Amino acid sequence: MTTDRKLVLGMGLIDGYGGLHGAWRAPHVDPGTYTDVDATVRHARAAERGKFAFLFTPDFPAVRGDVEHSTINNLMDPLIQLTAVARETTNIGFVATGSTTFQEPFNTARQFKALDVLSHGRAGWNAVTTSDPAVAANYGRPVAERAERYQRAHEAIQIVQALWGSWQEDAWIKDQAANRFIDPTRLQPVNLQGQYVASRGPWRSHRRNRVSPSSSRPAAPARTSCRSRAATRAASSPRCGRSRRRAPSASSCGTRHAKPAATPTRSSTSQAS
């Protein structure tokens, strides 16, 4: 019996030793490669040669575990690390972890978009509802209740996707002779106001390759992220949070989670001229 089902392979990009605890003590491992970006690039290139679809970078920005005997994993900022890797690879996709609990959606939209642009459309977002007390302590906050973290995630994902969709395909005129750089009517403000996060928008740069980074979300109801995009400019958006190119999407949660209480609403703030 034949089947057209395909296995999509992703590889965790952890540190210069690999992903396994104890890998730093393996034979032939140079202990000096811990933060060595050249080692990371070698791993990424090997994955690319091996037909892996994407590299996954988790993110736990805290010192945890038995650090006397084990390495601290995920020590690099995932987006900065992948920026270096993107310039040394050509096809492999990137799924970087970004917290909806501790990051502002505008920063998330900006940073992932930058990775997507400079990697020619290979970026994806593993949106996580960080609940680790050690991470929370590094941001000077207690761990919020689960319902609050998921409501914030729901709002943040909608805002990020709305920002990515707020620059229409044909906004970037770049007509030197006519002295017209951008068609301002093709930039749509976002004006989303949630309970925990908000953004006015619009986004600040053109949509590389006419797509936006992919995103995965922690169990947001299916309707929610697309509603936000639809309200901004669905007609011209190719798809909601999905890339036509290689950028993969990763699932950050396999189970159902608390349904967010409310969708962010439009504020009356208008776009700046």
Ligand SMILES: Cc1cc2nc3c(=O)[nH]c(=O)nc-3n(C[C@H](O)[C@H](O)[C@H](O)COP(=O)(O)O)c2cc1C
């Ligand atoms: C595939 C997968 C990858 C995850 N990666 C991260 C990560 O890199 N960083 C992180 O803080 N949490 C990560 N998480 C944790 C979740 O975002 C979530 O916080 C955790 O599952 C606890 O569940 P809760 O937030 O519903 O309480 C990951 C979860 C899954 C299933």
